[in-house]
Amino acid sequence: DAGVIQSPRHEVTEMGQEVTLRCKPISGHNSLFWYRQTMMRGLELLIYFNNNVPIDDSGMPEDRFSAKMPNASFSTLKIQPSEPRDSAVYFCASSSPSIGAHRDTQYFGPGTRLTVL
Amino acid sequence: AQSVTQLDSHVSVSEGTPVLLRCNYSSSYSPSLFWYVQHPNKGLQLLLKYTSAATLVKGINGFEAEFKKSETSFHLTKPSAHMSDAAEYFCVVSQGAQKLVFGQGTRLTINP
Numbered sequence: 001d002a003g004v005i006q007s008p009r010h011e012v013t014e015m016g017q018e019v020t021l022r023c024k025p026i027s028g029h030n031s032l033f034w035y036r037q038t039m040m041r042g043l044e045l046l047i048y049f050n051n052n053v054p055i056d057d058s059g060m061p062e063d064r065f066s067a068k069m070p071n072a073s074f075s076t077l078k079i080q081p082s083e084p085r086d087s088a089v090y091f092c093a094s095s096s097p098s099i100g101a102h103r104d105t106q107y108f109g110p111g112t113r114l115t116v117l
Numbered sequence: 118a119q120s121v122t123q124l125d126s127h128v129s130v131s132e133g134t135p136v137l138l139r140c141n142y143s144s145s146y147s148p149s150l151f152w153y154v155q156h157p158n159k160g161l162q163l164l165l166k167y168t169s170a171a172t173l174v175k176g177i178n179g180f181e182a183e184f185k186k187s188e189t190s191f192h193l194t195k196p197s198a199h200m201s202d203a204a205e206y207f208c209v210v211s212q213g214a215q216k217l218v219f220g221q222g223t224r225l226t227i228n229p
Binding site: 004031033042043045048050055056091093095104105106107108109110111113 | 149151153158159160161162163166207211215216217219220221222
């Protein structure tokens with residue numbers, strides 16, 4: 001089975017540009033999570049969706065960040081305009097509430113390393 | 118609110134010797150606890166998960182963890198370290214049904 005797929009794996013952009021990160025969850029999973037990892041703050045939950053609906057976006061740092069999940073197999077995290085302090089690794093994870101021992105276990109993608117110059 | 122504290126930011130052991138990574142948690146109810154591993158420039162991989170079925174949890178790659186409610190601990194152990202175990206390890210508590218709270222991580226170094 002394919003795991004969580006993220007693209008691009010690496011992104012380098014200039015301050016002020018729009019950045020879009022993409023995620024495809026594991027097929028059949030109905031919950032999707034976006035995390036950010038930095039040296040200073042560790043791993044932080046930004047937002048999560050259940051059945052394509054945003055449930056908790058309290059971790060989104062500011063209005064420059066937005067996330068969408070138009071269908072069960074695709075989500076985007078957009079930063080507009082980007083700033084150097086947004087440089088981090090962004091992870092997407094997915095889970096399902098109904099699959100036996102793996103219930104509510106989050107499976108992570110490989111991450112997108114974002115560098116804003 | 119739930120929280121986890123990983124007691125060591127860095128652990129260094131020799132290949133073939135035991136590994137102990139320490140984690141204490143704080144939770145107002147019976148928690149779900151996890152250990153994840155992150156190899157350099159990779160995503161996070163689930164090692165094991167505790168959900169109250171058994172206090173000793175066995176995971177992948179020979180790792181196991183013991184849930185001790187009286188000590189609010191969930192330490193990760195492995196009898197014999199392998200070079201491929203070098204990575205960052207995260208202790209995680211579930212806050213509510215789906216929100217995960219991560220510890221700061223423990224970097225494990227294996228000496229030949």
